[in-house]
């Protein structure tokens with residue numbers, strides 16, 4: 131496949147589009163000529179967007195493009211324009227698009243047994259639970275609960291926290307759940323209660339109570355939250371919920387040592403340590419789970435890890451991994467449930483995704499290509515770029531001014547999908563199969579950003595960010 135981006139294939143004909151079979155016949159489209167995004171015929175991006183605005187609830191705003199097919203790290207829109215997908219459906223498409231192994235596994239399972247209720251088990255569901263426990267190096271007595279999404283996994287974890295209710299001072303004395311400022315855990319009511327951003331929370335208050343936010347990465351504040359004074363005044367702590375690397379806050383890794391200290395504080399007080407690895411799990415940071423990296427987790431064993439996003443390689447599936455007998459038995463029979471969670475097709479998708487990551491050595495690829503991207507972007511010489519940070523293939527490009535939306539628009543025009551995660555930061559979360567050549571194209575894009583994007587050199591920065599960022603430097607020579 132041609133390694134350049136922003137190229138076109140012939141626009142699918144109207145009858146192909148109307149039939150709902152949007153992939154141009156004959157596999158990979160040809161890539162001659164420049165993109166013509168002004169085409170407005172039947173089935174064009176413009177026409178689909180118009181239909182979208184009348185049919186789909188306006189919670190996301192209009193779509194940036196209407197996409198019709200994908201292959202590997204590329205997707206094509208309804209006008210036939212190709213994009214290098216550096217967002218992967220927000221850290222989801224671990225194997226890229228239309229991966230043959232994933233496609234075959236899902237098709238085979240659907241053609242064999244597509245759904246059963248949780249009155250029944252299936253071999254795929256059971257095998258996936260065992261596989262996750264094995265990859266997480268979970269101790270004897272550990273168990274998995276399956277969901278369909280990240281927010282549902284966090285809802286289950288929240289309910290587990292509520293069940294961890296009996297404290298040192300007696301039954302029902304653990305009333306507090308701690309979460310971090312800047313954290314994002316989902317949009318359903320429990321997960322939203324754990325999410326700190328006021329704009330997400332306030333329209334839906336009152337939310338489930340008892341949640342307290344502690345400043346990101348501040349160990350003194352965390353110690354205070356567990357102190358005897360805090361317990362006497364506000365009650366014991368049932369759980370601490372954290373992302374090892376905050377994704378939506380702009381790819382902010384927790385400072386080294388934080389999780390080790392958090393583990394000590396939670397263990398000493400009987401609180402659960404819940405790691406939200408919905409975004410960081412399943413290889414995204416270069417290990418199966420981010421907490422397994424020494425510099426992030428320091429060798430700790432958490433009580434609960436929540437997963438989703440990359441787990442199904444694009445098929446909706448989430449999971450709660452409960453470490454050890456105590457965490458695994460907090461939710462008893464009838465205390466939680468789901469119709470679709472543990473569905474065998476979703477489980478087959480997850481097993482295939484995990485299998486390909488292992489078979490193709492993708493964890494090593496994530497580490498190598500991630501480093502290439504971070505170093506390359508940080509040293510690309512553009513005055514628009516102030517640095518790059520992150521782990522593996524979860525990366526934020528720090529900009530020298532709050533121009534992330536402009537950068538994302540320019541990227542799209544040039545055939546790259548990126549995400550303006552903060553006013554002054556662009557997030558990259560590409561498929562784990564991204565190649566070195568594709569990474570070079572990405573570096574070239576950032577190097578070529580027009581200097582006038584940042585205007586005067588004193589343009590204001592966005593939010594202060596304590597995360598370690600590889601500082602931008604000019605190329606030598």
Ligand SMILES: Cc1ncc(COP(=O)(O)O)c(C=O)c1O
Nearest residue numbers: 279280281314315316377408409
């Ligand atoms: C860390 C984290 N937790 C939870 C969620 C919510 O997941 P979902 O959108 O699948 O409900 C997200 C989504 O971005 C996330 O990044």
